[in-house]
Amino acid sequence: MYLITKNDVKKIAKALEEKYTLYGPYLDADFGQCFFDKVTSDTVNLNAPIPANPPKHVVFPHLETIMQYKYDKNARKADIAMVFDDTPKALFGLRSCDLTGLQCIDRFFLGQEFVDEVYRHHRSRMFIVANTCVVPFKQCFCVCTDSGPAAQEGYDLNLTDLGDSYLLEVGSPKGKAFIESFTFAPATQEHLKQKQKIVEKSITMFDDIATESKAWVSRVMNRVTTGFIKEEIWEYIGNQCIECGACSYVCPTCTCFNINDANTMSGDTVRLRTWDSCSYEGYSRMAGGHNPRKPIEDRRNKRFFCKLSYSQSKKYLRPGCVGCGRCAWVCPGDIGLPNVVTYIRREIHE
Amino acid sequence: MSEQKIVTVPEIATIEEIKDEIVDVKTFYLRFDNKEIDGNFKFKSGQFIMCTVFGAGEFAVSLPPSPENDRFHITVRRIGKVTNALHDLEVGDKVGIRGPFGNGFPFEEIKGKNVIYVAGGIGLIPLRSSIVHVLQHRQDFGRILLMYGSRSPQDLMYQYMLEEWQKIEGFETFITVDNGTPEWKGNVGIITTLFDKVEIPVDNTVAFVCGPPVMFNAVIKELMQRGIKDDMIISTLERHMKCGVGKCQHCAIGRTLVCTDGPVYTYRQIKTLGEQI
Numbered sequence: 143m144y145l146i147t148k149n150d151v152k153k154i155a156k157a158l159e160e161k162y163t164l165y166g167p168y169l170d171a172d173f174g175q176c177f178f179d180k181v182t183s184d185t186v187n188l189n190a191p192i193p194a195n196p197p198k199h200v201v202f203p204h205l206e207t208i209m210q211y212k213y214d215k216n217a218r219k220a221d222i223a224m225v226f227d228d229t230p231k232a233l234f235g236l237r238s239c240d241l242t243g244l245q246c247i248d249r250f251f252l253g254q255e256f257v258d259e260v261y262r263h264h265r266s267r268m269f270i271v272a273n274t275c276v277v278p279f280k281q282c283f284c285v286c287t288d289s290g291p292a293a294q295e296g297y298d299l300n301l302t303d304l305g306d307s308y309l310l311e312v313g314s315p316k317g318k319a320f321i322e323s324f325t326f327a328p329a330t331q332e333h334l335k336q337k338q339k340i341v342e343k344s345i346t347m348f349d350d351i352a353t354e355s356k357a358w359v360s361r362v363m364n365r366v367t368t369g370f371i372k373e374e375i376w377e378y379i380g381n382q383c384i385e386c387g388a389c390s391y392v393c394p395t396c397t398c399f400n401i402n403d404a405n406t407m408s409g410d411t412v413r414l415r416t417w418d419s420c421s422y423e424g425y426s427r428m429a430g431g432h433n434p435r436k437p438i439e440d441r442r443n444k445r446f447f448c449k450l451s452y453s454q455s456k457k458y459l460r461p462g463c464v465g466c467g468r469c470a471w472v473c474p475g476d477i478g479l480p481n482v483v484t485y486i487r488r489e490i491h492e
Numbered sequence: 493m494s495e496q497k498i499v500t501v502p503e504i505a506t507i508e509e510i511k512d513e514i515v516d517v518k519t520f521y522l523r524f525d526n527k528e529i530d531g532n533f534k535f536k537s538g539q540f541i542m543c544t545v546f547g548a549g550e551f552a553v554s555l556p557p558s559p560e561n562d563r564f565h566i567t568v569r570r571i572g573k574v575t576n577a578l579h580d581l582e583v584g585d586k587v588g589i590r591g592p593f594g595n596g597f598p599f600e601e602i603k604g605k606n607v608i609y610v611a612g613g614i615g616l617i618p619l620r621s622s623i624v625h626v627l628q629h630r631q632d633f634g635r636i637l638l639m640y641g642s643r644s645p646q647d648l649m650y651q652y653m654l655e656e657w658q659k660i661e662g663f664e665t666f667i668t669v670d671n672g673t674p675e676w677k678g679n680v681g682i683i684t685t686l687f688d689k690v691e692i693p694v695d696n697t698v699a700f701v702c703g704p705p706v707m708f709n710a711v712i713k714e715l716m717q718r719g720i721k722d723d724m725i726i727s728t729l730e731r732h733m734k735c736g737v738g739k740c741q742h743c744a745i746g747r748t749l750v751c752t753d754g755p756v757y758t759y760r761q762i763k764t765l766g767e768q769i
Contacts, residue, residue, distance in 0.1 A: 447747075
């Protein structure tokens, strides 16, 4: 635990930049919007609002080549090679919701019967600097999903803005080794108390600031798991959906993907992995046209089942929702996760 | 998990022989190029593989051969982009194989029971593995019945095998076609009409059902009416699949994934999963 200045924070970013590709939140002047992507130590902005996109594209890119092969039709010979990306990457200024989302994806890709090798390589040399949210944003509800406003685990370093200085916590041996090259002033228990106060204050501010979203997740998990939800509720939700897939795009824990083989001009074929969304009609359509999940409400049902049921939580070891509120932010049909939770709760009360 | 399971990089196999089955359906006899894998590719009846057609993509396909003493092959209908490309291949061409994936048929649990197979059209392909296995272990089972229907006599799968099967003593085969031809001497009518003609065992009986959704639902109704319990009706499901190992989520039905928890389900499970067949 150290007490560092704002200038020191920049120094850490600079040191990381030398060894890692640096990813972090930055303000895009053209859009007036904050995004999470490649940054330099100069452009990274820890005070920027919650980024519009989660950091999942760093470990699970929108479009990536996972395999490359060349098939010589005349010689009848095929050379297959997997394509892995294990460049060292650093996530700087990750908010607790996104960090929890990243842990969910970790457990899903690495923790089950089959380990996703492509993902494992992405994740293998990663450095994570988390950032405590001292103020919530209007769509946030991480207090409802137990994923914020301060990160509990999973980081190498954690920063908390104490006002005129930063509290730096070390969360892993990797983080400890990294910090050894610096001479920072150690922090006292007093500072840790100060941080706790800030976190508590942040939580109380949810009532006034984060007015747009509230999701009583635990209340509906039982209902979603057992399926005791009226068909009309799903139909209503389905009718609101315009199948744009934006919710899956901005969700920190959505990891459905599609695989396609594409032939290139050089004669090689690349196997591409792209993001997919369960809201699309073609998602479950089979060759020949039969689609077991054709009605839109069936497909919507699937997404919320994935986020809110016990059985799906087994793979994440927590609810699939991390309370970032992005789905509510982007949804043109007003059926972000908090609203769906409200609809289901309303039905329970009736 | 067995170490022969091929998860990430497809193993290259050569097409040794191609057999025309019916219109748009061909059987491809395959042999792995890697000698170590060729003899050691162990799978369970009811499992499936992911087959790469180079330059076109990858598709999931059931394994029709019996795990014991059977030539390794897949039987594929020309239906989508990748299967079209597969049908254009010739003997000697290469394909990529990943697998085997899925759970397989529960043979241990059904030992000593009567077995009814009900198949429609190319639904006989995924059941072939099970049928051959059960016939190989004839002594472990009671009565064995096959009820098979297709649109027309030309659409009957594995005609050469059907002829052989009809000769096997104790293997009761009933075949029907929706639309007969002048040469056709057998039953005419949809598959459910067979239920009026055949005295099927009910107690201590397990039924394997595979076929198009309409046929599936009609057959389930007939079986249930006759008193066969829903957990004694076994089917193997088909879904859009991309990875085969539970990551892409395309094959999710309710809380299960067809690729890792399936593709073999009992009707009791299918009922509670709450999605159409």
